[in-house]
Amino acid sequence: QVQLQESGPGLVKPSGTLSLTCAVSGGSISSSNWWSWVRQPPGKGLEWIGEIYHSGSTNYNPSLKSRVTISVDKSKNQFSLKLSSVTAADTAVYYCARVVVQDLASWFDPWGQGTLVTVSS
Amino acid sequence: QSVLTQPPSASGTPGQRVTISCSGSSSNIGSNYVYWYQQLPGTAPKLLIYRNNQRPSGVPDRFSGSKSGSSASLAISGLRSEDEADYFCAAWDVSLSRVFGGGTKLTVL
Numbered sequence: 001q002v003q004l005q006e007s008g009p010g011l012v013k014p015s016g017t018l019s020l021t022c023a024v025s026g027g028s029i030s031s032s033n034w035w036s037w038v039r040q041p042p043g044k045g046l047e048w049i050g051e052i053y054h055s056g057s058t059n060y061n062p063s064l065k066s067r068v069t070i071s072v073d074k075s076k077n078q079f080s081l082k083l084s085s086v087t088a089a090d091t092a093v094y095y096c097a098r099v100v101v102q103d104l105a106s107w108f109d110p111w112g113q114g115t116l117v118t119v120s121s
Numbered sequence: 122q123s124v125l126t127q128p129p130s131a132s133g134t135p136g137q138r139v140t141i142s143c144s145g146s147s148s149n150i151g152s153n154y155v156y157w158y159q160q161l162p163g164t165a166p167k168l169l170i171y172r173n174n175q176r177p178s179g180v181p182d183r184f185s186g187s188k189s190g191s192s193a194s195l196a197i198s199g200l201r202s203e204d205e206a207d208y209f210c211a212a213w214d215v216s217l218s219r220v221f222g223g224g225t226k227l228t229v230l
Contacts, residue, residue: 036219038166044223045123045209045221045222045223045224046158046166046209046211046221046224047221048218048219048220048221051219059217059218061218061219062216062217062218095165095166104153104154105154105171105172106213107156107168107171107211108156108158108166108168108211109168109171109177110167110168111165111166111167112165113164113165114165
């Protein structure tokens with residue numbers, strides 16, 4: 001079955017750029033699914049960041065759109081997140097997830113285990 | 122401030138039936154499917170309910186979902202200690218954004 005694994009620096013300086021990669025195993029990133037990033041600040045709820053299709057089409061959360069770039073590398077079967085101009089408010093556990101699409105429905109399944117990124121000097 | 126509104130906490134005793142509500146608007150729940158995710162302590166969220174009331178394989182039939190207008194509910198019957206977790210509702214919003222509820226922490230007393 002499909003598994004996802006996040007990787008990247010656990011500490012980013014304020015005003016810097018957060019960069020994470022999600023490796024997909026057990027399935028092809030070129031399948032008929034979208035691939036998404038979701039974050040969760042410590043002790044808080046979930047926030048959708050954005051998603052990408054293997055063609056490169058993207059959807060972003062309007063509140064983060066100006067700072068977010070999601071890209072896909074089909075040769076490595078992975079996709080990536082870049083979040084610029086970070087502040088302490090961007091400190092969170094970042095999850096990657098597959099977005100299963102069926103007719104007019106779409107949902108996150110499965111999720112990666114998540115990686116904590118702390119923004120601090 | 123989450124787009125979908127959930128009670129921050131819920132509780133019940135073993136064997137009881139508990140429900141968790143999720144309130145939205147015509148822009149999200151009122152016009153799209155609702156999904157529920159379970160997050161056990163220290164783990165990633167897991168899909169619990171999709172398309173308002175469908176259970177993925179492996180999810181016990183003690184869990185059920187429903188939707189009416191711009192609100193949805195998750196019901197858990199025969200409550201068990203292992204159901205203690207955070208539960209999040211989610212939906213697609215016409216603003217072209219996926220939105221979540223703030224989450225409900227379920228305590229099994």
